[in-house]
Amino acid sequence: MRRVLIWAPLALFALVFALVAGGLISPGDRTVHSAMIGKPAPATPLRPLLPNKPGIQSFATDKPRLVNVFASWCPPCILEAPQLMKLKRAGVEIDGVATADTADAMQAFLSRNGDPFARIGDDRNRATQIAFGSAGVPETFVIGADGRIAYQHVGDIRADDVPKLLAQLEKAK
Amino acid sequence: MKAADRHPGEGRGLMRRAVRLRPEIPAVAGMTAGLLLALAVPALADSKLPPADLAFTQLPDPAQEAEAKALMDTLRCLVCQGQSIADSDAEMAGDMRALVRQRIAAGERPGEVRKWLVQRYGDYVTYDPPLSWATAPLWIAPIALLIAGIFIARRSFRRRGA
Numbered sequence: 135m136r137r138v139l140i141w142a143p144l145a146l147f148a149l150v151f152a153l154v155a156g157g158l159i160s161p162g163d164r165t166v167h168s169a170m171i172g173k174p175a176p177a178t179p180l181r182p183l184l185p186n187k188p189g190i191q192s193f194a195t196d197k198p199r200l201v202n203v204f205a206s207w208c209p210p211c212i213l214e215a216p217q218l219m220k221l222k223r224a225g226v227e228i229d230g231v232a233t234a235d236t237a238d239a240m241q242a243f244l245s246r247n248g249d250p251f252a253r254i255g256d257d258r259n260r261a262t263q264i265a266f267g268s269a270g271v272p273e274t275f276v277i278g279a280d281g282r283i284a285y286q287h288v289g290d291i292r293a294d295d296v297p298k299l300l301a302q303l304e305k306a307k
Numbered sequence: 308m309k310a311a312d313r314h315p316g317e318g319r320g321l322m323r324r325a326v327r328l329r330p331e332i333p334a335v336a337g338m339t340a341g342l343l344l345a346l347a348v349p350a351l352a353d354s355k356l357p358p359a360d361l362a363f364t365q366l367p368d369p370a371q372e373a374e375a376k377a378l379m380d381t382l383r384c385l386v387c388q389g390q391s392i393a394d395s396d397a398e399m400a401g402d403m404r405a406l407v408r409q410r411i412a413a414g415e416r417p418g419e420v421r422k423w424l425v426q427r428y429g430d431y432v433t434y435d436p437p438l439s440w441a442t443a444p445l446w447i448a449p450i451a452l453l454i455a456g457i458f459i460a461r462r463s464f465r466r467r468g469a
Binding site for chain 2: 205266
């Protein structure tokens with residue numbers, strides 16, 4: 135018994151070492167994912183933020199939708215703007231959920247970074263963002279033709295995310 | 308802590324290190340600092356909107372406010388993940404406080420509001436995790452350790468007595 139027990143501290147050390155090394159080699163995923171995947175998209179309509187662009191009547195229609203939760207004050211949103219333009223050129227209709235934003239700031243943002251949006255809804259108090267289970271900007275959601283949230287992309291859209299999103303939109307038909 | 312509404316893990320740390328490097332080895336450190344600064348995302352990423360009505364205002368009914376406060380203490384701020392929305396100064400935490408107060412004022416029970424948020428963000432959003440298969444060790448471990456402790460204590464005391 136004692137001969138076995140003498141190895142216990144070493145074994146304990148190895149265990150703690152493996153735990154810490156594991157945490158260093160692959161740090162845990164701190165991304166907050168929405169728990170709404172597969173559930174019906176929020177039903178509340180959003181009124182327009184800009185005078186010359188419609189708001190969002192409903193997130194659930196009979197075709198797949200791409201919803202971009204963004205803000206004019208968010209730097210990564212500037213970074214992903216060219217990719218959204220690419221998606222628009224690929225024929226995707228993009229709905230923008232403008233988080234805590236003003237019309238003036240948004241107008242300036244769009245004239246600087248391009249305007250890929252078919253509609254922009256005013257989500258002043260983040261009620262819609264929270265209803266989507268989104269924890270920050272930018273985030274992008276694919277809503278299926280069945281009106282359910284099919285896919286969530288957290289963070290800015292990079293060039294290699296564009297085909298992924300297009301595939302998800304195709305799958306959501 | 309004032310946290311900007313950005314995704315965690317960006318900015319700040321890099322910036323601080325970049326500034327600290329400079330006086331030691333000017334040429335290389337300067338370039339490194341420049342590179343790190345270029346990589347860092349500006350930390351100032353808050354909107355310029357005034358906070359939501361109920362973010363910093365208590366409900367007129369003290370009983371409802373007490374319920375709302377108790378619930379807010381157990382809800383995690385999603386942009387500053389170590390704090391509750393009651394403690395956090397992040398804009399999103401303010402909007403979540405407003406949402407909690409609105410729903411409580413409209414007559415919803417705190418449990419229903421919590422459930423609504425858990426449906427959106429998972430158990431992660433609450434500091435008071437419900438008992439399930441995944442959280443069972445959290446609840447059972449203290450009891451199991453206590454029982455083991457009593458067992459060990461009894462055994463060692465008995466030996467001394469004999």
